[in-house]
Amino acid sequence: MLEKVEHRLITEDGRRIDGRALDEMRPVRIEAGVLDRSDGSAYIEMGKTKIYAAVYGPKEAHPRHLAQPHKAILNCRYHMAAFSVEGRKAPGMTRREIELSKVIREALESIVILEEFPRSAIDIFIEVIQADAGTRTAGLTAASLALADAGIPILDLCAGIAVGKVEGRIVLDPSEEEDKKGEADMPVAMAPRLGSIVLLQLNGRMTSSEFMEALNLAKKGIGVLYELQRKALGKKFTTFTPIGEE
Amino acid sequence: MLEKVEHRLITEDGRRIDGRALDEMRPVRIEAGVLDRSDGSAYIEMGKTKIYAAVYGPKEAHPRHLAQPHKAILNCRYHMAAFSVEGRKAPGMTRREIELSKVIREALESIVILEEFPRSAIDIFIEVIQADAGTRTAGLTAASLALADAGIPILDLCAGIAVGKVEGRIVLDPSEEEDKKGEADMPVAMAPRLGSIVLLQLNGRMTSSEFMEALNLAKKGIGVLYELQRKALGKKFTTFTPIGEE
Amino acid sequence: MLEKVEHRLITEDGRRIDGRALDEMRPVRIEAGVLDRSDGSAYIEMGKTKIYAAVYGPKEAHPRHLAQPHKAILNCRYHMAAFSVEGRKAPGMTRREIELSKVIREALESIVILEEFPRSAIDIFIEVIQADAGTRTAGLTAASLALADAGIPILDLCAGIAVGKVEGRIVLDPSEEEDKKGEADMPVAMAPRLGSIVLLQLNGRMTSSEFMEALNLAKKGIGVLYELQRKALGKKFTTFTPIGEE
């Protein structure tokens, strides 16, 4: 019988309920080379979102009939641990995980120079051990780093972050609560040096001008992540340079 | 508490509740070449039953170990759209759809000259978009036409229709209500020019003499469908002749 | 509202509720060559536990990429009929059946001279038609006999039996009730002539000394089964000798 009181997500002085400014991302931690068995790996934390990524390959593609004569194939599995979410996710791939595996793979296919490894396969595994908003973009950011850590030639690193529309305002890196209660969530990933978008999705309503504002805010956040990626990588290969950059 | 009143399916003057005579089939529409991508296709309507069929091939059989050195293999999938029935059919193949795919494939294997295409495969897809009785025989009728439309050599076209036993009477092309409430449903398909039965099933009780009556009634209906098939085909290949017929 | 009265599984004079002594196994029946189509087969009954085993091979391994250049691969499927248990087991392999297939296969891999058949496969199928305790060890006993019946070279036959801890006492070949209500169930299988354990599992609590007592009791039971296996085989190949035994 109580009247529903709408939670105010943004205070009058333009702060979010976790205290962040609208264009402020959550604390980030990015590491490369965290798993020994894989050819390359990375770990990312964005707030409570915690994700491992590993890369195996290039290796022989199998079954053989999947091999491509002119290039490597890239496989990608984005998967969430059963305990990573509120409640318990049933084991097995959900439709959401299958879709996200596809969009992340397509983003990474854009940056990997697949033609260098005809007839081979590169496998990318993203394991979300805790999901607290922004997992697809954080997973992609880690996977891109793992590819570089594996020494696989790429045109550029790519990094991703979500932007949201919350109570009419465009915010960077929405929290889980903002994602659920807000008007829109827009994951974006870019290869910054190339000025290119590699992943773009929108769930929720935005006008054209809000969209452009959101895209530019995402670009800002991506720039920060890109620097963190390069630092993380630098600890391992101090000489790493994206191809073509001198 | 109301007493169940048995629905009378056949009136005293030998008419069915939809007004048809006992040996009268529902309105039929048959078309060939209705889908562009496939090598051959057909569409059939019998009353409210609406079905597409498409043929791909002959093409390389794969996986390779399934290929037969002396002949083509024929694959067949009979599938119903989720919205094709009362209620909603769950996606995925039911046991019924798997059985019907098998009996339809076996019927078509009888007429296709598989020896002409060793090591290859011919795929037949039957998609029921509305199911209102007689789908397996209508699907087979469309599939046979799609094979001819694809230019695949066949001994003869084949066509099918169900016959039923309803309130003691043998009827042609039972409606869904007659199928459910009647005593027997018997799908039959023949290659008419060869005088041969290619599909035969019975669900329900019939004596030997009723069976022979039903079989002969089916033959009559199949003759009509066969002419419609040839007309539908004629519009595309006016010169089509089943092999051996001059 | 009635107080739960604990069922006494062992009487004061050291008998079990089915009348057996602690070190007494249930009536056993073992036969070889019971199925015609397979290359080797066997049937075993231990009390109400009833199991068929069949062997196919050595034959070409497929899919081809599973073939091993230096030896045969061995596949094993332990499966229970839906009606074999209290209630009805759903069709399909349960996690329990998958685990037992693995431990039985590993036990049999120990005795089969796989190096004699490079690039080939040997398939073992165990079908439990009634399960009343001790099915994994009885199944393994039958499978080992089926391998010999198929003429596949083995280092030794192997046989298995469970031992249990029931009301503090170590018992041979526990019944289903003893298994459920007792403190521990320990399936053991050995290749007796080689003095080797090929399968060993424990479910339930035992001290070190109880374990050694149980292991020695199992050895005794296995000796009996081994003789029955050799007799069953003798009826078919009176000259059968495990390799190396003269």
Added chain:
Amino acid sequence: MYRIGEKPYPTKIMHDKLYELIIRGERLDGRGPYQYRPLELKTSIIEKADGSAMVNLGGTKIIAGVKTALGQPYPDTPDQANIVVNAELLPLASSFFEPGPPDEKAIELARVVDRCIRESKMLELDKLVYIPGRSVLVIYIDVYVLDYDGNYFDPSVLASVAALATAKIPLYEVKNGDVVMNPDIRTSLPIRKFPVSVTIGLLGDKILVDPTSLEESAIDTSIVIGWSDEDEMAAIQKNLQGFVQMSVMEEIIRVSREKSIELRTKLMEAIGRVGAPL
């Protein structure tokens, strides 16, 4: 009738050989065209099942078990018990059978067995309803092919019908709106008919009953006919590629009817129902 090149070469040779024999009324294993292989039927072999039977028909060995449980009726038959038939072609039984979930052959077998039982009205399903629309008996029939030398249809129907006819199920009673099991009494299923099926192979216009697996690989086609009783068929399934000539259909029906009477007699003997009025 024979189409050149249709079968791989060795099959063609076998086809011709069988055809030469059958026109003289002979078969490879010495049987006549209309003769079944030796039949053995044992019931109540699985103590944990409500009913069970094992059938050996020549080299084909089949086991069927019946289990029952309480359950909800299907929405379109609120006043009938449910029948669920599952069949598996165990890889134990033949190198042609693969492990894994039932394939199209196993599904077809289950559905033909189901049809013979259901369409013959063998069981009085309306007598196994405890609370209409809410609580009915669910009858699970599980059929396993253990050894396969052709014709799994007829022995599967025999084993299933024998298992049902000899089953002892719990007695359920409605008490205060709940269905409860009476632990002391077991009862039989209410049975009206004893359906049997007859599998007929065709070599052109020649009929051969109960084909072996060798014969199955060479015949032109095959047809299974389920008979509810002496006069009524309940199910038919043409089940291999190939033609059935219209002209032999009458003979197929006649022969199958005759053989169904013979099989039913053996079934009744095996389940101890000889002379019992139905």
Added chain:
Amino acid sequence: MYRIGEKPYPTKIMHDKLYELIIRGERLDGRGPYQYRPLELKTSIIEKADGSAMVNLGGTKIIAGVKTALGQPYPDTPDQANIVVNAELLPLASSFFEPGPPDEKAIELARVVDRCIRESKMLELDKLVYIPGRSVLVIYIDVYVLDYDGNYFDPSVLASVAALATAKIPLYEVKNGDVVMNPDIRTSLPIRKFPVSVTIGLLGDKILVDPTSLEESAIDTSIVIGWSDEDEMAAIQKNLQGFVQMSVMEEIIRVSREKSIELRTKLMEAIGRVGAPL
């Protein structure tokens, strides 16, 4: 923009050819860069569905059906009806589609259609709740691709929206705490918006609307934009590998908005809603 060696050789040739054309404002099938193929939309073609529509967009043929049933709401939305979207790329439609459960492409299609409908707030889902937390309408939308010549997104959204907009669903009423169907009355779904999606292909920084399957194999990447109405987007999906230059994003949004208005007009005509106030 074009990266050497990225596509297999014939694709590279096609890519170059398309690029040469598009810089002159031309396409292989004679269309302009921003021109849709001919569109046909028919509704109410499946009598057994509550709503249905078939869309032909050039050589792409899509059917969508709507069925409804009573069900429980999801725990996190106790006061909203459920939408369940399923899409299948039927093997009938293209040699690139395989039989089997929906693959990643089909799942993506279903989820993009779902997003366009859900995020646009097309349906007033709170008006289809009968007992909050316990009984709501479940709306199943099943989309089948029957013939595939590129761009399955836009006609799938059109067919789904048309099927929903023309659906006649049973009227449910709460009586004594139970939800009962009134068998005499069928009613429409409460509709707020008519979302449409626009698929845009990119060849470097050149835009081409509604790519055919030949174009899809050669373009650099593609982006689908769902519009709730003239002013608001509801969904975006970049859906092939490859780059979208930041610099073309504004033009993409502008063109897609313009085309969405055109598509919505055709949709409204086809479903007989021309001039109807919303």
Added chain:
Amino acid sequence: MYRIGEKPYPTKIMHDKLYELIIRGERLDGRGPYQYRPLELKTSIIEKADGSAMVNLGGTKIIAGVKTALGQPYPDTPDQANIVVNAELLPLASSFFEPGPPDEKAIELARVVDRCIRESKMLELDKLVYIPGRSVLVIYIDVYVLDYDGNYFDPSVLASVAALATAKIPLYEVKNGDVVMNPDIRTSLPIRKFPVSVTIGLLGDKILVDPTSLEESAIDTSIVIGWSDEDEMAAIQKNLQGFVQMSVMEEIIRVSREKSIELRTKLMEAIGRVGAPL
């Protein structure tokens, strides 16, 4: 003990090399035969789980999480909470692991972890029953192998036991016949025992504790022993092909008992239970 030709050639060489070392009491990585690799155990790393732990044992990294929910008890244990253990060998962890549903190795791992917890009577399952036969706690334990360098059994048991021992679960209360969650209070699971498992590899009659993945590929066989406490085993699993000589069994038990005490001490430290009375 070594059988010629049993292993592919490179494995045979490795086997011989390991055997030469072990008879001198040495191993490739410098450890003694009975020595574990360095062990790290961190708990409460997943805030969204009720309990969680990550274990690094040399190059093997395992994470376990515990979630709880209300559910129905199994019919045969109406007065006990349910434990559900799931384990996955993530493809991230090794090129030998494939994506897809748990294979036989993952299932075996889950079932061995389950057995160690269940058979040791670690949890007082009867204290987590809210309404007997109707409402009990369901405890989900999910184990993921993130990096694999041999011996996934022991760290999986350690991580699972640590996650359970440090879990904070909601407090449930029965009110008017309903089970309701008290949102303010979180409580610990009632714990009796701290089971650990010890994995032992065998090279003929030589024992080597905690094999690496290189060692696993070359040893004759392996055995996992779960200990409830200092005196009682709760689970055993021989888990590779090959023989265990009867004559080494006593030594295996003795060594495993000794190592289990060492592991349990480290476990107790890591979960802050040092010196705590049980």
